[in-house]
Amino acid sequence: MTPTFRSVFPYLLVIIIDFYILPLLIRDTGSAMIMLLIILPFICFVSSVFYGIRHSFHLSYAFIVAILFLPSLFIYYNISAWIYSLIYGIIALAGNLTGYLLRKTQDSHERRGL
Helix, strand or coil, X not given: CCCCHHHHHHHHHHHHXXXXXXXXXXXXXXXXXXXXXXXXXXXXXHHXXXXXXXXXXXXXXXXXXXXXXXXXXXXXXXXXXXXXXHHHHHHHHHHHHHHHHHHHHHHHHHHHCC
């Protein structure tokens, strides 16, 4: 089952803010590296975990996250940063899967009365 727009929108809004608002804080190469390597991936992962807990696992979520990063290449970075689109998609996939597994584990504990 694919996610509906209504269910995925709040999580994608966080990703959009992550990819398009936070880069406004970049001032130099050092801050750009911190943003690209630490802050953006962390927020992407956390948002994806919450999505996975709430809505289960959807491969399309990670694909949408990867696509959402592409326009920011031309706004804030350059074409050499295209690999981050793939990286953020993989991070979103890992976060979504982590959230799904956490929910599945929690559900099994609740059924057993733990």
